[in-house]
Amino acid sequence: EAGVVQSPRYKIIEKKQPVAFWCNPISGHNTLYWYRQNLGQGPELLIRYENEEAVDDSQLPKDRFSAERLKGVDSTLKIQPAELGDSAVYLCASSLAIWTEQETQYFGPGTRLLVL
Amino acid sequence: AQKITQTQPGMFVQEKEAVTLDCTYDTSDPSYGLFWYKQPSSGEMIFLIYQGSYDQQNATEGRYSLNFQKARKSANLVISASQLGDSAMYFCAMREEGSNDYKLSFGAGTTVTVRA
Numbered sequence: 001e002a003g004v005v006q007s008p009r010y011k012i013i014e015k016k017q018p019v020a021f022w023c024n025p026i027s028g029h030n031t032l033y034w035y036r037q038n039l040g041q042g043p044e045l046l047i048r049y050e051n052e053e054a055v056d057d058s059q060l061p062k063d064r065f066s067a068e069r070l071k072g073v074d075s076t077l078k079i080q081p082a083e084l085g086d087s088a089v090y091l092c093a094s095s096l097a098i099w100t101e102q103e104t105q106y107f108g109p110g111t112r113l114l115v116l
Numbered sequence: 117a118q119k120i121t122q123t124q125p126g127m128f129v130q131e132k133e134a135v136t137l138d139c140t141y142d143t144s145d146p147s148y149g150l151f152w153y154k155q156p157s158s159g160e161m162i163f164l165i166y167q168g169s170y171d172q173q174n175a176t177e178g179r180y181s182l183n184f185q186k187a188r189k190s191a192n193l194v195i196s197a198s199q200l201g202d203s204a205m206y207f208c209a210m211r212e213e214g215s216n217d218y219k220l221s222f223g224a225g226t227t228v229t230v231r232a
Contacts, residue, residue, distance in 0.1 A: 003160075009159075031218075033219070040224070040225075041222075041224055041225070042120070042207050042209070042222025042223055042224055042225055043161070043207075043220075043222050044222070045219040045220070048218065048219065056218075056219065089159060091161060093161070103149075103211070103218065104151070104163055104166060105151075105163075105220060106163060107153070107160060107161035107162075107163075108160065109158060109159050109160040110159040110160065110161075112159065
């Protein structure tokens with residue numbers, strides 16, 4: 001079974017440029033998460049989707065970040081314009097829509113973003 | 117307040133020996149789950165093991181076991197018979213059922229280096 005797929009794996013851009021990341025979750029997983037991981041730290045949640053609905057976007061900087069999950073499968077996270085502080089690894093994860101503390105999230109390989 | 121604390125930034129272990137990674141957590145929720153993930157240099161977060169707050173026995177998965185001490189709020193990961201491929205960053209994470217946001221709160225991680 002294929003895992004969570006993300007692209008691109010690496011991205012280098014200049015500040016003020018836009019950038020987009022793509023995620024394809026594990027087949028059958030209705031819940032999708034975007035996390036940001038700064039260097040030397042654990043991941044922090046940006047947004048969570050249940051099917052196509054964003055049910056938790058409280059940590060998403062909405063002035064420059066946007067996300068969508070059309071048709072409840074693939075998702076795209078966009079930053080426009082990018083700032084130097086956005087340099088990080090952006091991780092996508094998915095899980096079955098079982099609302100218990102046992103729900104395991106499976107992560108993709110991440111996109112390493114460097115803003116110059 | 118920090119929900120997950122990992123006090124060991126880095127550890128060295130000899131091949132074939134066991135290593136214990138510390139994790140303490142803070143929650144007032146009676147129902148929660150604790151997870152350990154491995155993150156090799158490739159960047160992907162790999163799920164290792166899960167422990168539920170109501171589980172009576174410590175979780176085990178192959179060479180991984182979780183030393184769960186509920187009264188002390190600790191959930192240490194034990195890796196037995198270390199292999200060179202175990203060299204990676206290890207993250208402890210918690211999910212509180214009562215939070216309704218279903219996000220994982222991660223610690224800062226512990227880097228493990230296995231020596232031949």
